[in-house]
Amino acid sequence: MTDKWLFKQLEEWSATANYETKALLYETKKLLLEISERKEQLQGEIDGESWNHQKWTLFSSQVLYLYNR
Numbered sequence: 921m922t923d924k925w926l927f928k929q930l931e932e933w934s935a936t937a938n939y940e941t942k943a944l945l946y947e948t949k950k951l952l953l954e955i956s957e958r959k960e961q962l963q964g965e966i967d968g969e970s971w972n973h974q975k976w977t978l979f980s981s982q983v984l985y986l987y988n989r
Contacts, residue, residue, distance in 0.1 A: 923956055 927949060934945045 923952065926952065 930945050930949050930952075934942050937945060
């Protein structure tokens with residue numbers, strides 16, 4: 921929801937902007953799209969890791985090791 925609003929704002933600002941500002945807004949939009957895609961990938965990675973019980977065992981043994989140092 922917030923992403924859609926922000927993209928709409930960028931489009932509105934770009935409609936009345938000069939060339940340099942349009943270029944900046946275009947690159948900002950590209951950056952936000954990249955961040956959004958990366959965020960989605962990381963969420964999928966977190967979801968995948970949370971279902972892998974073998975990684976839980978490895979993680980818990982590492983935590984115990986660090987705790988008992």
